[in-house]
Amino acid sequence: MPLKFDKKKCTGCKVCQIACSAWHEKVFNPEKARIKIRHEYETTGLKIGASTCIMCGKCEEVCPTGAIKSNGRWMEVDRSLCDGCNICVENCPTNILFLDAMGKAIICDLCGGDPQCVKWCAKGALSLVEKKVKI
């Protein structure tokens, strides 16, 4: 059940990242978000893109301790099994995985099914789609 990003609707405000960090960490810090937006001018014009978990399953596949598993709707990390080896981070094709201050893998969990990024995006640039997206 990955997130779908509509770049025509995105204004680059990154409230999705703020809301993500707020919901999960109870602080405001877009660096700690499980979604990343790029929306900036380059010499060739305005470049827009989003990194989100696309449910590709690569992290599950490469995790040596079996800490990451799909529950069919999102990826789950068993923090007791995660040893912070960083292999999932290195292999994530959308560069959206990261390790937190405790050295445990952090991945989008769709806020338990009610993603805050979708809720807070004022312009409808994010939505949930039912079908798995191919890379």
Place this chain on the structure above:
Amino acid sequence: MSSFFGKMLYVDLSSGEIKTKELPKAWAEKYTGQKGLGTRILVEDFDIDIDPLGPDNRIVLTTSLMAGTIVSSTSKLAITSKSPQTGMITDGSVGGHIGAELKYAGFDAVLITGRAPELSYLYIDPDKQEIRSVPDLKGTGSFDTESEVKKKVGDKNVKILTIGPAGENHIPFSCISSERYRQLGRGGIGAVMGSKNLKAIAIRGWLDVTVHDFEKCMQLAEEFHEKDGVTADDNEIYQYGTPVLVDLAQESGLLPTKNFSEGRFDDYKNINGESFREVRQNKKACFGCGIACGNWVKDGDAAVEGPEFETIVLGGSSLGIGDRAAIIEFNALCDDYGIDTISTGGTIAYMMEMTEKGYHDFGIRFGEKEKTFQVIHDIATRSGKWAEAAGGTKALSAAYGKKDIAINVKGMELPGYDPRGSYGMGIAYVTAPRGGCHMSAYPIALEAWGDRDPFTFEGKGVLVAKMQNSQFAKFSFGVCDFWPINSETLGKLFEVTFGGNWPKEKVRETGERVFNLQRMFSVMAGFDEKDDKLPERFYKEVLKAGPPAGIKMTAEAFSKAMQEYYAYRGWDEKGRPTIEKLKALKIEDSLIDMYNKRVFI
């Protein structure tokens, strides 16, 4: 917990000293963030007589104390300094992401003084703050400077303030750019950066921002965004952005045309909200902002994020240019060279009218767009045929006369509203602490596009003073102008972020305190009632079309309204804040003593 870090970065570019200083919480409680805090930091032990372009001038960056939180429209960065354009204290704000970025870097403020031995940029992150030489960027435009500094830092997420050639050449209306098209346009702080050999400031942050009451903050933000239409799809600022004002200004007969000689522009439909929407590629918001005012537009080869209403007027109708692509080009050139579109357009309009009417041949007439582009180059580089335009309308009219059509107040060119179509706006122009500017109050919304009579000064002194107090509160608490937020809502949001009790009266009083603090320093710099004047054109000539047609604005009625304004403010008849008033506003005794000795003793 509070959203206030209490930390200010102090940078002396002359000695290279960089240190983190504690920021007094008492200042935050009295002046809050952005405009108020920036002004307070600037004036501490500050000599108002210093040369604005000398090493002793200061540049103060301040965030909103709600920046980086979920509260919308709080990510602008305020910058305060002594203006090389007016000689008064000036402050402005630049949009984009950089205000929030400074917050995430762990600072509420940055104070920069001195002069770097060679062209440099300042790098700031939570762990490291450094002055780095960039002699290779000499003369580089704002856009390329940003790209180059980003490469040098090696981090695509860094946010950057830059100046173009204009700032390096000390043009008194140089702006400061961020993310290419977001400008701190007015007052010439770009020239102050240039005088300090400071080509750019690069900021990167990754720290947590916390607030006083997290759950309440999330709840109130959601509630108030909804209540005030911040996130609404049908918000006209989202649908069109500020170009939506062109039709309103035309209808009201106050759309400055050909250097304010007329109030209606025949070609307005080519340059209105609908027209710019036709060539819009994308919307663009500042960090965390649900409004998304920005428009990324492209017309042929011309592209810009903009143009804002003021640029459309000063680079369009006031120059007799009704060509959409030409206005986009005008905007992009000013941004890249690093000059304010309003002052640039105002200066060119003066030269055009002087030429047309035969007062002096500047070699440029209304409607000449190619020459206009050349003037932008000559101003920014202070070279070529139009080099002397770099002085702005005040300097040009001192040399060539016709001050009545040099449309500026205290050396700052006027923005896009003819005060003959909105008398309150005239009072706002002359009393705005930074000079001829529309940001201190916007009575036009009640007059020209509301139900107050626009053509009387009756009651307008009091109206403008009240609006200014609210605006100064809004810009000190640090919320963008495009959120129509009231003092009660501001106070409630501040309570859950910064902490404390903030009833609406206290919010407004904060605005009034900041306004008076800035006025104190204007008075100390020698400005008073004698300078609170509009260009004579507005009394001498009547507009001929639309609602203001044939109505004469008189200097006598204006002066009477000004005395009402001063009296309401608790100022004397010369427009000087009284000691009693300043004490009642709880401005610090040390500042009041300095003011008293200078002005009254």
